[in-house]
Amino acid sequence: MTAEVIYGNVLAENLRLEMREEVDALKEQGIIPKLTVILIGDNPASKSYVRGKQKASSFVGVESNLIELPSDATEKYLLELIDTLNKDSQVHGILVQLPLPAQIQEQVIIEAIHPDKDVDGFHPVNIGRMLTGKDTFLPCTPFGIITMLKSKNIEIAGKNAVVIGRSNIVGKPVGQLLLNENATVTYCHSKTKNMEEHIKAADILIVAIGKAHFLKGEDIKPGAVVIDVGINRIEDGSLTGDVDFESAKETASYITPVPKGVGPMTITMLLHNTIKSAKRFHQV
Numbered sequence: 001m002t003a004e005v006i007y008g009n010v011l012a013e014n015l016r017l018e019m020r021e022e023v024d025a026l027k028e029q030g031i032i033p034k035l036t037v038i039l040i041g042d043n044p045a046s047k048s049y050v051r052g053k054q055k056a057s058s059f060v061g062v063e064s065n066l067i068e069l070p071s072d073a074t075e076k077y078l079l080e081l082i083d084t085l086n087k088d089s090q091v092h093g094i095l096v097q098l099p100l101p102a103q104i105q106e107q108v109i110i111e112a113i114h115p116d117k118d119v120d121g122f123h124p125v126n127i128g129r130m131l132t133g134k135d136t137f138l139p140c141t142p143f144g145i146i147t148m149l150k151s152k153n154i155e156i157a158g159k160n161a162v163v164i165g166r167s168n169i170v171g172k173p174v175g176q177l178l179l180n181e182n183a184t185v186t187y188c189h190s191k192t193k194n195m196e197e198h199i200k201a202a203d204i205l206i207v208a209i210g211k212a213h214f215l216k217g218e219d220i221k222p223g224a225v226v227i228d229v230g231i232n233r234i235e236d237g238s239l240t241g242d243v244d245f246e247s248a249k250e251t252a253s254y255i256t257p258v259p260k261g262v263g264p265m266t267i268t269m270l271l272h273n274t275i276k277s278a279k280r281f282h283q284v
């Protein structure tokens, strides 16, 4: 079996075209969705992701404002800035690019952003809403993954979904979204015993562990759906996923590549959330 490749960049482009039309229609009603991104320090990867967010915002017509702070910015300064943005009625979405420098506590910052402007979907109020299946801003990468599965009409209900990795941004929420879709979800992590057995039993595998080529074709059940969330920069400078794509594609039924897989969907779902926030604020 050779897997069908799910190209996130293609789906992302189609969704962004639809969003552009939606934003045009909002603009005719005098509504301009606005996103403010805060970038602290000069992490090259973060800078590149933020550039991607600005480029995509501009494509769909979302106004984006980038605030850059030095790497020694204080938590107090950032909290004051967030407070100002929370009160600014022109701003529909606030995003603080992660990771943060050591002097700033990530969870303090996440909880300072008003849940109604938390287009990353990281605030505990929005996480709680996601958990209970209520309408909310869903975390962008997990939301992108579910959107990719649905784009191919891949059945989720009743399937064994195995999530490798348990980060707050990807692993935990993607498992919850799969559970909301009625999958039977297993989380695997560094302390999991018999991980191979869990992996072999998976119909849907989400790999978000941050280890280049961790998962090989021989590890997976024939016909499994493999979603690779890894972004690993290897010695030759190229980007590769957590899955050994070449071997896994011979066993899987569907597989996502890296790059051009999940990554572009993350930015697209951020735009979706920003537009949703603007519509909510203006009650349209």
Ligand SMILES: Nc1nc2c(c(=O)[nH]1)N[C@@H](CN(C=O)c1ccc(C(=O)N[C@@H](CCC(=O)O)C(=O)O)cc1)CN2
Pocket (backbone or CB within 6 Å): 048, 049, 052, 095, 096, 097, 098, 099, 120, 140, 141, 169, 231, 239, 258, 259, 260, 261, 262, 263, 264, 265, 266, 267
């Ligand atoms: N506040 C947030 N910080 C971070 C998030 C997030 O969702 N919110 N996620 C990641 C980084 N990220 C978005 O911020 C992100 C990662 C990767 C991509 C992407 O398009 N990747 C491309 C490859 C890009 C390259 O060549 O380097 C791909 O996979 O094709 C977009 C966004 C951590 N921080």
